[in-house]
Structures are given as C-alpha cells and as structure tokens.
Amino acid sequence: MTALPREDYRSIELYGSHQTQVELDLSDNTNLWGTNPAIIDLMRSMSVEALARYPEVYADTLRDAVAERFNIGKECVTTGAGSDDLLDSAFRAAFSPGSVVSFPSPTFSMVSTLARMNGLEDHAVPWESALADPSLLLKSKPAVVYICRPNNPTGALAPEDWVERLLGLRGPGGPLVVLDEAYADFAGETMIRRGIQTPSLLVVRTTSKASGLAGIRCGFGVAKEEVVLEIEKSRGPYKVARFAMEAAATAVLDADEWTAQMVAKCVRNRERLWSEISKRDLQPLGSRTNFILFAAPSGSAHDDALALRQDGVAIRPFSDIPIIGEGLRVTVGPWPLMTRFLNVLDRHLSLLADKEAS
Missing domain, CATH: 3.90.1150.10 (Aspartate Aminotransferase, domain 1)
Structure with a gap:
C-alpha cells in the first residue's frame, strides 16, 4: 500500500x-469587458524591488481597503487567493472527524470537492426544498452551511429574509454559515455588513467577476474577529501575492x-x-x-x-x-x-x- x-x-x-x-x-x-484601467497603470508602476520581496503576511493593504469601502473594522476582514481559497480555509478551520458541509443543490461545484479535500462529508439538499424549509440544511448537524447568493449555476437570489431565518434557526453553538457573494455586484444587494454583526457568519467576495481580475486570484471575507482569526490560522501566511493584493485593493476602492x-x-x-x-x-x-x-x-x-x-x-x-x-x-x-x-x-x-x- x-x-x-x-x-x-x-x-x-x-x-x-x-x-x-x-x-x-x-x-x-x-468579466468580458476586461479590467479597470487603473489596474493596468498599477501593473506598469510595480518596482522590481516590490516583486523581489515577500508580500505582506496577511495582505493588510487589502484588508484596509475593504474596511474603508464597507466602513467596518480591519480586524473583521480576511483575505485569500480567490474566494475558493477562503472556502478551503473556512472548511479546514471547521473540521473535526465526521464533520459535514451542507448546501442547497445545485450550487457552485467546487464546494463538494473542497469539502472532501478537507475530510468533510458533503450533504446536498434540493434547492427548492431548502428554500421552502431552511431547517433541512441543519438536519445533518453540519459544521458548515454554504449558501451561494446569487446562486451559481442557476442565477437565483435567495431572499434576505430566508437567510435571516436560516441564521435564526441555528441556535447557540450552531454551524458556520458561509455566504458566497461572488456575484453580488450584479444583484445590486449585499449582506456583507451582516458578517460583522452575526456570530459564525462569513461573507465571501471575489475580484474575479465584476472587478475583472480573475487572473490574479484574490478574494476577501468579512466576519466577526474571532471567525477571521481561525480562518487566518487555517489559511497560513503570505497567501496573497503583492500585485494581487494591490490590484484587489484598487478595485475595491474604485467599485x-x-x-x-x-x-x-x-x-x-x-x-x-x-x-x-x-x-x-x-x-x-x-x-x-x-x-x-x-x-x-x-x-x-x-x-x-x-x-x-x-x-x-x-x-x-x-x-x-x-x-x-x-x-x-x-x-x-x-x-x-x-x-x-x-x-x-x-x-x-x-x-x-x-x-x-x-
């Protein structure tokens, strides 16, 4: 063997x-319209010295930009090499033997893969059933509940009051809820500030879609400080490259x-x-x-x-x-x-x- x-x-x-x-x-x-011209200018201005040195340990420049953009504390912001990296880190942080990740299905295909990569079981609940009764997502006693809002691949937007019902059903010591807002810019609404108000809620964003920066692989998440701390431990240092960090920060502030x-x-x-x-x-x-x-x-x-x-x-x-x-x-x-x-x-x-x- x-x-x-x-x-x-x-x-x-x-x-x-x-x-x-x-x-x-x-x-x-x-993004089929390309990327922000300000990012092109940034790329041209990068010095050799900046590229030769390690990036910031936890991408503080990007954390500062997100904090400014959404008027939240920097300590409530985490970063990663794309939102996939944040999901990966969150699943790993929540792991214990026999842990479950539950989600409405169909949804983002990598969720099931990331769960299995981290030793968690995946538990899919049919989308329409979950919308009718969010408690179905909790029946497997999951460590993590994943919601893509708006959803990929269907494009549907779960109502905000439905998310609130789910959060309310968890009770003390309930699972981490991960709200993936990769497409939120196109929906015109976000629950990102809910991340700093609610225990065990992580709201994840990416620069790969509306910001036109899929090539740099950079994302960020917003949650209470204690959740951010555990995700940072799980993710490890130096995960966001210097140019990716500065480009993402520029995009966030120019949104x-x-x-x-x-x-x-x-x-x-x-x-x-x-x-x-x-x-x-x-x-x-x-x-x-x-x-x-x-x-x-x-x-x-x-x-x-x-x-x-x-x-x-x-x-x-x-x-x-x-x-x-x-x-x-x-x-x-x-x-x-x-x-x-x-x-x-x-x-x-x-x-x-x-x-x-x-």
Missing part, C-alpha cells in the same frame, strides 16, 4: 483538465466608478440576452448574476455544449437543474460577443430541427 493517493482522494478529479481553448469562451463567468459602470452594462445585456433566448423557447431562468442558464435544446447539455464548442463557442453544461433538467450556462458580455453566441446557437438549433425532420 502506498501513501498516495489518499483513499478519500481517489474520486476527486482535476478541475477542467479535459478542456481545450476555443475562440470565444463564455463558460467561466469572468463606484469603473466596476459600477461595467455592471450596469452587464445587467442591460443580461436582460436583452434573456429575451433573445426566451424567443427561442429555451426556458432561460431568471438571473441576478452575469450569466444565464437555459434548457439544453437537444435534451443533452453535454452534446449541445460540444456542438457549440466545435463551432468556436464554449458554454458550460449542467444536469439535474430544477424546472429545466439539462441546462446550458452562458456568460453575459459585450453585445457583439452575444450576437456571435446567438448566431452559433441558431446554427445548432437549425441542425437539430433538420435532424428531427429527416
């Missing part, structure tokens, strides 16, 4: 290892300028694209994010996604989606890119119609 692989790692696959590049990638929900303008464009195009997909009878789900999930026209999301990829456009297939079953998720971007996507989709629909008629 060898030490590697770990027995509980045998079923874990590398993320996206099967994917190849395409001309137009609309599969990963990144009312470039980011707000970009979000407004995205929301307009989201509604326009939703209308176009609806005209094609593909049952697009309502979205409060920068993507739209719609029914797979052939009934096989995998086959449809493969056909579009062969025509130069990548979108993401999903199965077991409430209401629509098999679904396809497309990232919203500038309208010329959306036109190109619709043209490729129409060619695919035409081929499906011809096949059905023959």
Whole structure:
C-alpha cells in the first residue's frame, strides 16, 4: 500500500483538465469587458524591488481597503487567493472527524470537492426544498452551511429574509454559515455588513467577476474577529501575492466608478440576452448574476455544449437543474460577443430541427 493517493482522494478529479481553448469562451463567468484601467497603470508602476520581496503576511493593504469601502473594522476582514481559497480555509478551520458541509443543490461545484479535500462529508439538499424549509440544511448537524447568493449555476437570489431565518434557526453553538457573494455586484444587494454583526457568519467576495481580475486570484471575507482569526490560522501566511493584493485593493476602492459602470452594462445585456433566448423557447431562468442558464435544446447539455464548442463557442453544461433538467450556462458580455453566441446557437438549433425532420 502506498501513501498516495489518499483513499478519500481517489474520486476527486482535476478541475477542467479535459478542456481545450476555443475562440470565444463564455463558460467561466469572468468579466468580458476586461479590467479597470487603473489596474493596468498599477501593473506598469510595480518596482522590481516590490516583486523581489515577500508580500505582506496577511495582505493588510487589502484588508484596509475593504474596511474603508464597507466602513467596518480591519480586524473583521480576511483575505485569500480567490474566494475558493477562503472556502478551503473556512472548511479546514471547521473540521473535526465526521464533520459535514451542507448546501442547497445545485450550487457552485467546487464546494463538494473542497469539502472532501478537507475530510468533510458533503450533504446536498434540493434547492427548492431548502428554500421552502431552511431547517433541512441543519438536519445533518453540519459544521458548515454554504449558501451561494446569487446562486451559481442557476442565477437565483435567495431572499434576505430566508437567510435571516436560516441564521435564526441555528441556535447557540450552531454551524458556520458561509455566504458566497461572488456575484453580488450584479444583484445590486449585499449582506456583507451582516458578517460583522452575526456570530459564525462569513461573507465571501471575489475580484474575479465584476472587478475583472480573475487572473490574479484574490478574494476577501468579512466576519466577526474571532471567525477571521481561525480562518487566518487555517489559511497560513503570505497567501496573497503583492500585485494581487494591490490590484484587489484598487478595485475595491474604485467599485463606484469603473466596476459600477461595467455592471450596469452587464445587467442591460443580461436582460436583452434573456429575451433573445426566451424567443427561442429555451426556458432561460431568471438571473441576478452575469450569466444565464437555459434548457439544453437537444435534451443533452453535454452534446449541445460540444456542438457549440466545435463551432468556436464554449458554454458550460449542467444536469439535474430544477424546472429545466439539462441546462446550458452562458456568460453575459459585450453585445457583439452575444450576437456571435446567438448566431452559433441558431446554427445548432437549425441542425437539430433538420435532424428531427429527416
């Protein structure tokens, strides 16, 4: 018997290892408008000395920026190499043998993987059932409850009063609730200040979506000081690179300028694209994010996604989606890119119609 692989790692696959590049990638929900020009200026101004030295131990520059932006104490801010890193650290901090992470399903696919990577069991509750009765998320006596708000991949926004009900149901000594707000900018609402008011609540944000900084892998979380302390222990030092820290800090403080303008464009195009997909009878789900999930026209999301990829456009297939079953998720971007996507989709629909008629 060898030490590697770990027995509980045998079923874990590398993320996206099967994917190849395409001309137009609309599969990963990144910012298709690019990034803030202020970040480009920052990149050009970085000194060799700054790059040659270790970054700040716990990314205090970014913590200061988040504290200023949301008018909270710096001690209530934690940071990481993307929001995935924060989820990873939070799960590890909450670990004890037999611990459970519960979540409404479908949701962000990495949650189940991160749970298993850290020795926790994952417990999925059907989305509609959890919305009707949030206590179902607590029945497995979880160490962590994960909520993606707005949700990926459906785009739905769990009501704020539903989150409050869940928090109230926990009782003293209840689980850590992780509220993932990766797409909150596109929804126009946040519960981030709730993080400093509520015991065992962590609100997580990323710079990969609205801020247009997916390439730097940087995120932050807000919680009471005692929660932040445990996550910092679990995460370890020097996790955020110097440029990533300074770029994220710039983006956080400039959120009312470039980011707000970009979000407004995205929301307009989201509604326009939703209308176009609806005209094609593909049952697009309502979205409060920068993507739209719609029914797979052939009934096989995998086959449809493969056909579009062969025509130069990548979108993401999903199965077991409430209401629509098999679904396809497309990232919203500038309208010329959306036109190109619709043209490729129409060619695919035409081929499906011809096949059905023959």
